[in-house]
Amino acid sequence: MIGLARLPLGVLYIVAEGLYGLMAYVIRYRQKVVLENLRNSFPEKTEPQIQQIRKDFYRHFSQVMVEILKLAAMSDAELRRRVTIRNPELLAEPFKAGRTVLALGSHAGNWEWILPSGALEFPGKAYGVYKPLSNPFFEDFLYQLRTRSGAHLIPMRDTLRDLVKRRTEGRAMSMLTDQAAGPEDKPYWTTFLNQETSFYSSADRLAGQFNCPVVYVNIQRVKRGYYELVILPLHDGNTPLDKDAFALTEAFARHLERDIQAAPANYLWTHRRWKHKRV
Structure with a gap:
């Protein structure tokens, strides 16, 4: 490879x-x-x-x-040239105050370029929540790719523990929030792309518990091989959240829906996104 x-x-x-x-x-x-x-x-x-x-x-x-x-052989300079970050101040300002920002992303555009690009823009401050793979070869390969620019990875099961441990460190915690959440995940249900859809709702719970600012992240293809990483605000980390309203997850769904409708071919349609049904 x-x-x-x-x-x-x-x-x-x-x-x-x-x-x-x-x-x-x-x-x-x-x-x-x-x-x-x-x-x-x-x-x-x-x-x-x-x-x-x-x-x-x-x-x-x-x-x-x-x-x-x-990514396995791309220089940092080339990656910087190929990914432009819009609104980086939405992360930089909370970092100065020692706050963890929850960055909610999806499988749109080139999602694997998000974390390495963020690590170049904000050295030592880019963390990604991920689910380890069962295949040792691909687990090691993807781990090396995702951390190649200095990013840190957090196994999904350790998310809460990591937030407690590093709650005063200025950093971004990247989470791909568009995956299908099962009944055991206490999902938030909403109409998304004309279908009843389950979403992981951990962003609302964690932001409320740890007063985290929250941003929406989308990596849009500008042309072949070039992307714009767009950061948009969802929550300032100061305004109280209704833990039962799931306003952040709903806002994420609406942003993602808009971006998919604008460029439908750039989303990951091979995923069985709607395999769970609401009961």
Whole structure:
């Protein structure tokens, strides 16, 4: 893999075109899931429009795959050149006051470039909450990629303990909040992309308990190989929160819904996002 990662990104995009053809037309990787997700999310679109989004998604996904691989050999200077951060002061100001900021992200754009880019912008202050993989090879590979710029990783089960331990340290705690939350996760339910959808609600609980500022993070593709990491405010960390209202999770859902509707092909449609049903 390291040998491939050393190839210029332009060459890797040629490889991505081969991956695109393989996934979209040969093995049709999770095509049933992709089409079901798209049809349910965009009932107003015609079938030709759905099929076009499907094709665009597979091309985007193939490019993201080689971009993630490239991280293994990409210089810090190149990563800085390829990712522009908008509104970094929304993190910098709380950091000066020794506050932990909850940064809520999703599987849109190139999500694996978020944490390394944040670590370059804010050295020593970028932490990511993650779920360790069962496969040792991929667990080690992704761990190395995600920490390559000095970021720190926190296993999901240790989130609360880590907040208690480092509650006075100025830093960002990145959380991918768009994953399907099961009944055991005490999910927040809302209508999202025309469907009843469960969301992890830990951001509301943690922000209320530890008075954390909260931001929404989206990494938007500007052109092939270049992204803009957009940071938007959700909560100042001072205003009291109603623990039963889940205002932050609802705000996250609305921001994400807007961004997906603006660029539907750039979301991860292979995920069984709506596998849980409300009871």
